[in-house]
Amino acid sequence: MAEKQQDNEVEIEEEFFRRRRARSYAIAAILLGLVVLFYVVTIVKLGPGILDRPF
Amino acid sequence: MSDTSVDISGETTAASGFGEVADYFALLKPRVMSLVVFTALVGLVVAPGSMHPIMAFTSLLCIAIGAGASGALNMWYESDIDAKMSRTAGRPIPSGRISRQEALAFAMPLAIGSVLVLGTLVNWVAAALLAFTILFYVLVYTVWLKRITPQNIVIGGAAGALPPVVGWAAATGTVSLESLVLFAIIFIWTPPHFWALALYRSGDYARAGIPMMPVVAGEKSTKKQMLIYAALLAPIGVLPWMMGFAGIIYGVLSGILGLVFLGFAWRVFVSDTGKSTTVAARRLFTCSLFYLFLIFAILLGEQVFGLETMTVGF
Numbered sequence: 001m002a003e004k005q006q007d008n009e010v011e012i013e014e015e016f017f018r019r020r021r022a023r024s025y026a027i028a029a030i031l032l033g034l035v036v037l038f039y040v041v042t043i044v045k046l047g048p049g050i051l052d053r054p055f
Numbered sequence: 056m057s058d059t060s061v062d063i064s065g066e067t068t069a070a071s072g073f074g075e076v077a078d079y080f081a082l083l084k085p086r087v088m089s090l091v092v093f094t095a096l097v098g099l100v101v102a103p104g105s106m107h108p109i110m111a112f113t114s115l116l117c118i119a120i121g122a123g124a125s126g127a128l129n130m131w132y133e134s135d136i137d138a139k140m141s142r143t144a145g146r147p148i149p150s151g152r153i154s155r156q157e158a159l160a161f162a163m164p165l166a167i168g169s170v171l172v173l174g175t176l177v178n179w180v181a182a183a184l185l186a187f188t189i190l191f192y193v194l195v196y197t198v199w200l201k202r203i204t205p206q207n208i209v210i211g212g213a214a215g216a217l218p219p220v221v222g223w224a225a226a227t228g229t230v231s232l233e234s235l236v237l238f239a240i241i242f243i244w245t246p247p248h249f250w251a252l253a254l255y256r257s258g259d260y261a262r263a264g265i266p267m268m269p270v271v272a273g274e275k276s277t278k279k280q281m282l283i284y285a286a287l288l289a290p291i292g293v294l295p296w297m298m299g300f301a302g303i304i305y306g307v308l309s310g311i312l313g314l315v316f317l318g319f320a321w322r323v324f325v326s327d328t329g330k331s332t333t334v335a336a337r338r339l340f341t342c343s344l345f346y347l348f349l350i351f352a353i354l355l356g357e358q359v360f361g362l363e364t365m366t367v368g369f
Contacts, residue, residue, distance in 0.1 A: 044107050
Protein backbone atom coordinates (compact mmCIF):
# COMPACT_ATOMS: atom_id res chain seq x y z
CA MET A 1 0.00 0.00 0.00
CA ALA A 2 2.77 2.42 1.06
CA GLU A 3 4.79 1.39 -1.99
CA LYS A 4 1.86 2.14 -4.30
CA GLN A 5 1.42 5.56 -2.73
CA GLN A 6 5.14 6.26 -3.15
CA ASP A 7 4.92 5.28 -6.84
CA ASN A 8 1.98 7.63 -7.24
CA GLU A 9 3.90 10.51 -5.62
CA VAL A 10 6.87 9.93 -7.93
CA GLU A 11 4.51 9.93 -10.91
CA ILE A 12 2.94 13.22 -9.81
CA GLU A 13 6.37 14.76 -9.28
CA GLU A 14 7.52 13.65 -12.74
CA GLU A 15 4.37 15.13 -14.27
CA PHE A 16 4.95 18.38 -12.34
CA PHE A 17 8.49 18.70 -13.70
CA ARG A 18 7.37 17.80 -17.24
CA ARG A 19 4.76 20.55 -17.20
CA ARG A 20 7.16 23.07 -15.68
CA ARG A 21 9.73 22.25 -18.38
CA ALA A 22 7.10 22.70 -21.11
CA ARG A 23 6.14 26.11 -19.66
CA SER A 24 9.80 27.12 -19.47
CA TYR A 25 10.31 26.23 -23.13
CA ALA A 26 7.21 28.24 -24.06
CA ILE A 27 8.50 31.29 -22.13
CA ALA A 28 11.93 30.91 -23.79
CA ALA A 29 10.29 30.77 -27.24
CA ILE A 30 8.24 33.89 -26.50
CA LEU A 31 11.28 35.83 -25.26
CA LEU A 32 13.27 34.77 -28.32
CA GLY A 33 10.36 35.86 -30.54
CA LEU A 34 10.31 39.24 -28.81
CA VAL A 35 14.05 39.71 -29.38
CA VAL A 36 13.65 38.86 -33.09
CA LEU A 37 10.62 41.19 -33.35
CA PHE A 38 12.49 44.15 -31.84
CA TYR A 39 15.48 43.45 -34.08
CA VAL A 40 13.39 43.25 -37.28
CA VAL A 41 11.29 46.32 -36.40
CA THR A 42 14.47 48.29 -35.72
CA ILE A 43 15.77 47.37 -39.17
CA VAL A 44 12.41 48.27 -40.77
CA LYS A 45 12.17 51.63 -38.96
CA LEU A 46 15.73 52.71 -39.61
CA GLY A 47 15.81 51.25 -43.12
CA PRO A 48 18.95 52.09 -45.13
CA GLY A 49 19.79 54.71 -42.48
CA ILE A 50 20.98 51.93 -40.18
CA LEU A 51 24.43 52.15 -41.80
CA ASP A 52 24.38 55.94 -42.00
CA ARG A 53 25.38 57.03 -38.52
CA PRO A 54 28.29 58.93 -37.00
CA PHE A 55 31.05 56.88 -35.38
CA MET B 56 -3.86 15.49 -13.99
CA SER B 57 -5.07 18.30 -11.81
CA ASP B 58 -4.35 18.10 -8.13
CA THR B 59 -7.24 20.14 -6.81
CA SER B 60 -8.99 20.75 -3.51
CA VAL B 61 -12.16 22.52 -2.46
CA ASP B 62 -11.87 25.41 -0.01
CA ILE B 63 -14.48 26.46 2.55
CA SER B 64 -16.19 28.88 0.16
CA GLY B 65 -16.88 25.98 -2.17
CA GLU B 66 -14.47 27.25 -4.81
CA THR B 67 -12.10 24.84 -6.49
CA THR B 68 -8.48 25.67 -5.71
CA ALA B 69 -5.72 24.56 -8.03
CA ALA B 70 -2.43 23.11 -6.88
CA SER B 71 0.26 25.56 -7.94
CA GLY B 72 2.42 24.82 -10.95
CA PHE B 73 0.34 22.12 -12.62
CA GLY B 74 -0.99 24.15 -15.54
CA GLU B 75 -0.16 22.97 -19.05
CA VAL B 76 0.90 25.43 -21.76
CA ALA B 77 -2.48 24.73 -23.43
CA ASP B 78 -4.30 25.82 -20.24
CA TYR B 79 -2.53 29.18 -20.28
CA PHE B 80 -3.38 29.53 -23.96
CA ALA B 81 -7.04 28.79 -23.12
CA LEU B 82 -6.93 31.68 -20.61
CA LEU B 83 -6.42 34.02 -23.57
CA LYS B 84 -9.88 33.12 -24.99
CA PRO B 85 -8.44 32.24 -28.43
CA ARG B 86 -11.83 32.28 -30.20
CA VAL B 87 -12.62 35.79 -29.03
CA MET B 88 -9.03 36.76 -29.82
CA SER B 89 -9.41 35.56 -33.42
CA LEU B 90 -12.44 37.83 -33.96
CA VAL B 91 -10.58 40.75 -32.37
CA VAL B 92 -7.55 40.20 -34.61
CA PHE B 93 -9.75 39.91 -37.69
CA THR B 94 -11.69 43.14 -37.05
CA ALA B 95 -8.46 44.96 -36.13
CA LEU B 96 -6.89 43.71 -39.37
CA VAL B 97 -9.80 45.15 -41.34
CA GLY B 98 -9.46 48.52 -39.55
CA LEU B 99 -5.77 48.49 -40.35
CA VAL B 100 -6.20 47.57 -44.03
CA VAL B 101 -9.17 49.88 -44.73
CA ALA B 102 -7.33 52.88 -43.20
CA PRO B 103 -5.83 55.27 -45.76
CA GLY B 104 -2.15 55.07 -46.57
CA SER B 105 0.16 52.09 -46.46
CA MET B 106 1.87 50.29 -43.62
CA HIS B 107 4.95 48.08 -43.69
CA PRO B 108 3.85 44.41 -43.31
CA ILE B 109 6.17 43.96 -40.31
CA MET B 110 4.62 46.97 -38.57
CA ALA B 111 1.14 45.67 -39.40
CA PHE B 112 2.07 42.25 -37.99
CA THR B 113 3.49 43.89 -34.83
CA SER B 114 0.30 45.91 -34.36
CA LEU B 115 -1.93 42.86 -34.73
CA LEU B 116 0.27 40.82 -32.41
CA CYS B 117 0.02 43.50 -29.69
CA ILE B 118 -3.74 43.83 -30.17
CA ALA B 119 -4.12 40.02 -29.99
CA ILE B 120 -2.04 39.79 -26.81
CA GLY B 121 -3.87 42.75 -25.25
CA ALA B 122 -7.21 41.09 -26.03
CA GLY B 123 -5.94 37.77 -24.68
CA ALA B 124 -4.75 39.44 -21.47
CA SER B 125 -8.21 41.02 -21.06
CA GLY B 126 -9.75 37.56 -21.43
CA ALA B 127 -7.38 36.12 -18.82
CA LEU B 128 -8.12 38.97 -16.39
CA ASN B 129 -11.83 38.38 -17.00
CA MET B 130 -11.43 34.68 -16.14
CA TRP B 131 -9.34 35.60 -13.07
CA TYR B 132 -12.09 37.87 -11.72
CA GLU B 133 -15.06 35.73 -12.74
CA SER B 134 -13.84 32.28 -11.69
CA ASP B 135 -16.62 32.05 -9.07
CA ILE B 136 -19.44 32.56 -11.59
CA ASP B 137 -17.66 30.56 -14.30
CA ALA B 138 -17.80 27.56 -11.95
CA LYS B 139 -21.60 27.84 -11.77
CA MET B 140 -22.26 27.88 -15.53
CA SER B 141 -22.07 24.78 -17.71
CA ARG B 142 -20.66 26.82 -20.63
CA THR B 143 -17.71 28.06 -18.57
CA ALA B 144 -17.20 25.42 -15.85
CA GLY B 145 -14.48 23.69 -17.90
CA ARG B 146 -12.29 26.80 -18.08
CA PRO B 147 -8.77 26.46 -16.59
CA ILE B 148 -9.49 28.22 -13.25
CA PRO B 149 -12.88 26.71 -12.25
CA SER B 150 -11.73 23.26 -13.35
CA GLY B 151 -8.69 23.64 -11.09
CA ARG B 152 -5.93 23.42 -13.70
CA ILE B 153 -4.63 26.94 -12.99
CA SER B 154 -4.90 28.96 -9.77
CA ARG B 155 -6.31 32.50 -9.71
CA GLN B 156 -2.93 33.89 -8.65
CA GLU B 157 -1.21 32.18 -11.58
CA ALA B 158 -3.80 33.56 -13.99
CA LEU B 159 -3.31 37.09 -12.63
CA ALA B 160 0.48 36.77 -12.74
CA PHE B 161 0.18 35.58 -16.35
CA ALA B 162 -2.28 38.25 -17.51
CA MET B 163 -0.81 41.43 -16.01
CA PRO B 164 2.59 41.36 -17.79
CA LEU B 165 0.81 40.54 -21.06
CA ALA B 166 -1.63 43.46 -20.66
CA ILE B 167 1.08 45.98 -19.76
CA GLY B 168 3.60 44.53 -22.21
CA SER B 169 1.21 44.61 -25.19
CA VAL B 170 0.50 48.32 -24.61
CA LEU B 171 4.15 49.26 -24.10
CA VAL B 172 5.34 47.31 -27.16
CA LEU B 173 2.58 48.77 -29.36
CA GLY B 174 3.45 52.28 -28.16
CA THR B 175 7.19 51.84 -28.54
CA LEU B 176 7.20 50.11 -31.91
CA VAL B 177 4.07 51.48 -33.64
CA ASN B 178 2.48 54.61 -32.13
CA TRP B 179 1.15 55.85 -28.81
CA VAL B 180 -2.37 56.72 -30.05
CA ALA B 181 -2.97 53.04 -30.85
CA ALA B 182 -1.30 52.04 -27.56
CA ALA B 183 -3.53 54.42 -25.57
CA LEU B 184 -6.61 53.02 -27.29
CA LEU B 185 -5.48 49.45 -26.56
CA ALA B 186 -4.92 50.35 -22.90
CA PHE B 187 -8.37 51.95 -22.78
CA THR B 188 -9.90 48.81 -24.35
CA ILE B 189 -8.26 46.51 -21.79
CA LEU B 190 -9.21 48.74 -18.84
CA PHE B 191 -12.77 49.18 -20.12
CA TYR B 192 -13.28 45.43 -20.57
CA VAL B 193 -11.77 44.50 -17.21
CA LEU B 194 -12.86 47.36 -14.93
CA VAL B 195 -16.05 48.73 -16.52
CA TYR B 196 -17.53 45.51 -17.93
CA THR B 197 -16.14 42.65 -15.81
CA VAL B 198 -15.75 44.25 -12.39
CA TRP B 199 -18.45 46.94 -12.45
CA LEU B 200 -21.34 46.30 -14.85
CA LYS B 201 -21.60 42.57 -15.45
CA ARG B 202 -23.04 41.67 -12.05
CA ILE B 203 -25.25 44.71 -11.51
CA THR B 204 -27.13 45.67 -14.68
CA PRO B 205 -28.83 43.99 -17.66
CA GLN B 206 -27.21 46.72 -19.80
CA ASN B 207 -23.83 45.05 -19.04
CA ILE B 208 -23.16 43.81 -22.55
CA VAL B 209 -24.60 46.94 -24.18
CA ILE B 210 -22.08 49.26 -22.48
CA GLY B 211 -19.38 46.61 -22.16
CA GLY B 212 -19.76 45.94 -25.88
CA ALA B 213 -17.69 49.07 -26.48
CA ALA B 214 -14.57 47.09 -25.53
CA GLY B 215 -15.30 44.46 -28.18
CA ALA B 216 -16.04 47.17 -30.74
CA LEU B 217 -12.76 49.05 -30.31
CA PRO B 218 -10.26 46.69 -32.07
CA PRO B 219 -10.89 48.08 -35.60
CA VAL B 220 -10.39 51.59 -34.16
CA VAL B 221 -7.09 50.44 -32.63
CA GLY B 222 -6.11 48.88 -35.99
CA TRP B 223 -7.01 52.11 -37.83
CA ALA B 224 -5.02 54.16 -35.28
CA ALA B 225 -2.04 51.83 -35.67
CA ALA B 226 -2.03 52.54 -39.41
CA THR B 227 -2.75 56.28 -39.32
CA GLY B 228 -1.96 57.51 -35.81
CA THR B 229 -5.47 59.02 -35.60
CA VAL B 230 -9.10 58.19 -34.85
CA SER B 231 -11.44 59.12 -37.70
CA LEU B 232 -15.17 59.08 -38.39
CA GLU B 233 -14.69 56.03 -40.65
CA SER B 234 -13.10 54.00 -37.85
CA LEU B 235 -15.93 55.05 -35.54
CA VAL B 236 -18.42 53.64 -38.07
CA LEU B 237 -16.65 50.27 -37.82
CA PHE B 238 -16.91 50.66 -34.04
CA ALA B 239 -20.65 51.40 -34.35
CA ILE B 240 -21.28 48.26 -36.44
CA ILE B 241 -19.82 45.97 -33.74
CA PHE B 242 -21.32 48.01 -30.90
CA ILE B 243 -24.89 47.74 -32.25
CA TRP B 244 -24.33 44.09 -33.27
CA THR B 245 -23.29 43.07 -29.73
CA PRO B 246 -26.67 43.18 -27.85
CA PRO B 247 -28.67 40.93 -30.21
CA HIS B 248 -25.68 38.58 -30.47
CA PHE B 249 -25.27 38.12 -26.70
CA TRP B 250 -28.97 38.25 -25.87
CA ALA B 251 -29.57 35.44 -28.39
CA LEU B 252 -27.06 33.37 -26.39
CA ALA B 253 -28.63 34.52 -23.11
CA LEU B 254 -32.11 33.49 -24.33
CA TYR B 255 -31.16 29.84 -24.67
CA ARG B 256 -28.75 29.91 -21.71
CA SER B 257 -30.91 31.96 -19.34
CA GLY B 258 -30.95 29.15 -16.76
CA ASP B 259 -27.16 29.23 -16.62
CA TYR B 260 -27.08 33.00 -16.15
CA ALA B 261 -29.83 32.92 -13.51
CA ARG B 262 -27.95 30.23 -11.55
CA ALA B 263 -24.77 32.33 -11.64
CA GLY B 264 -26.71 35.44 -10.57
CA ILE B 265 -25.80 37.44 -13.67
CA PRO B 266 -28.55 39.95 -14.52
CA MET B 267 -28.69 39.27 -18.26
CA MET B 268 -31.63 40.89 -20.05
CA PRO B 269 -33.78 37.71 -20.38
CA VAL B 270 -33.27 36.97 -16.67
CA VAL B 271 -34.19 40.48 -15.49
CA ALA B 272 -36.61 41.89 -18.09
CA GLY B 273 -38.01 38.60 -19.38
CA GLU B 274 -38.09 37.01 -22.81
CA LYS B 275 -40.65 39.30 -24.42
CA SER B 276 -38.84 42.55 -23.61
CA THR B 277 -35.48 41.05 -24.64
CA LYS B 278 -36.85 39.91 -28.00
CA LYS B 279 -38.28 43.39 -28.65
CA GLN B 280 -34.97 45.07 -27.84
CA MET B 281 -33.08 42.59 -30.03
CA LEU B 282 -35.38 43.45 -32.93
CA ILE B 283 -34.76 47.19 -32.40
CA TYR B 284 -30.98 46.69 -32.39
CA ALA B 285 -31.19 44.50 -35.52
CA ALA B 286 -33.28 47.21 -37.23
CA LEU B 287 -30.64 49.81 -36.29
CA LEU B 288 -27.81 47.55 -37.43
CA ALA B 289 -29.15 47.11 -40.99
CA PRO B 290 -28.61 50.80 -42.04
CA ILE B 291 -25.47 51.24 -39.91
CA GLY B 292 -23.94 48.23 -41.67
CA VAL B 293 -24.33 50.04 -45.02
CA LEU B 294 -22.67 53.28 -43.77
CA PRO B 295 -19.13 52.40 -44.97
CA TRP B 296 -20.45 52.41 -48.54
CA MET B 297 -22.56 55.54 -48.01
CA MET B 298 -19.54 57.35 -46.56
CA GLY B 299 -17.40 56.32 -49.51
CA PHE B 300 -14.79 54.08 -47.91
CA ALA B 301 -16.35 50.87 -49.24
CA GLY B 302 -17.49 50.01 -52.77
CA ILE B 303 -20.82 49.07 -54.31
CA ILE B 304 -20.22 45.33 -53.74
CA TYR B 305 -20.03 46.00 -50.03
CA GLY B 306 -23.02 48.35 -50.22
CA VAL B 307 -25.27 45.73 -51.80
CA LEU B 308 -24.08 42.74 -49.78
CA SER B 309 -24.13 44.57 -46.43
CA GLY B 310 -27.71 45.66 -47.17
CA ILE B 311 -28.75 42.08 -47.90
CA LEU B 312 -26.92 40.76 -44.82
CA GLY B 313 -28.58 43.41 -42.65
CA LEU B 314 -32.02 42.33 -43.90
CA VAL B 315 -31.20 38.64 -43.31
CA PHE B 316 -30.07 39.49 -39.76
CA LEU B 317 -33.28 41.48 -39.22
CA GLY B 318 -35.27 38.49 -40.54
CA PHE B 319 -33.68 36.15 -38.00
CA ALA B 320 -34.32 38.71 -35.21
CA TRP B 321 -37.97 38.88 -36.35
CA ARG B 322 -38.22 35.07 -36.11
CA VAL B 323 -37.01 35.30 -32.52
CA PHE B 324 -39.47 38.12 -31.82
CA VAL B 325 -42.50 36.13 -33.01
CA SER B 326 -41.37 32.78 -31.58
CA ASP B 327 -43.39 31.19 -28.76
CA THR B 328 -41.79 30.75 -25.35
CA GLY B 329 -39.92 27.48 -24.89
CA LYS B 330 -38.37 25.29 -27.54
CA SER B 331 -39.42 27.56 -30.37
CA THR B 332 -37.52 30.48 -28.80
CA THR B 333 -34.48 28.30 -28.16
CA VAL B 334 -34.32 27.21 -31.80
CA ALA B 335 -34.85 30.74 -33.15
CA ALA B 336 -32.30 32.24 -30.71
CA ARG B 337 -29.68 29.62 -31.65
CA ARG B 338 -30.21 30.43 -35.32
CA LEU B 339 -29.90 34.17 -34.68
CA PHE B 340 -26.71 33.58 -32.68
CA THR B 341 -25.15 31.61 -35.55
CA CYS B 342 -26.42 34.18 -38.07
CA SER B 343 -24.87 37.02 -36.02
CA LEU B 344 -21.45 35.35 -36.14
CA PHE B 345 -21.70 34.98 -39.92
CA TYR B 346 -23.00 38.54 -40.27
CA LEU B 347 -20.05 40.17 -38.51
CA PHE B 348 -17.51 37.91 -40.19
CA LEU B 349 -18.94 38.54 -43.67
CA ILE B 350 -19.34 42.31 -43.22
CA PHE B 351 -15.67 42.66 -42.30
CA ALA B 352 -14.53 40.02 -44.81
CA ILE B 353 -16.23 41.90 -47.66
CA LEU B 354 -14.62 45.19 -46.55
CA LEU B 355 -11.27 43.41 -46.47
CA GLY B 356 -11.84 41.67 -49.80
CA GLU B 357 -12.70 44.95 -51.52
CA GLN B 358 -9.48 46.54 -50.27
CA VAL B 359 -7.32 43.54 -51.16
CA PHE B 360 -8.72 43.35 -54.70
CA GLY B 361 -8.91 47.14 -55.16
CA LEU B 362 -12.70 47.19 -55.57
CA GLU B 363 -13.49 49.81 -52.92
CA THR B 364 -13.65 52.61 -55.50
CA MET B 365 -16.02 50.68 -57.76
CA THR B 366 -19.36 52.49 -58.21
CA VAL B 367 -22.67 51.64 -59.91
CA GLY B 368 -22.11 51.62 -63.70
CA PHE B 369 -18.35 51.27 -63.16
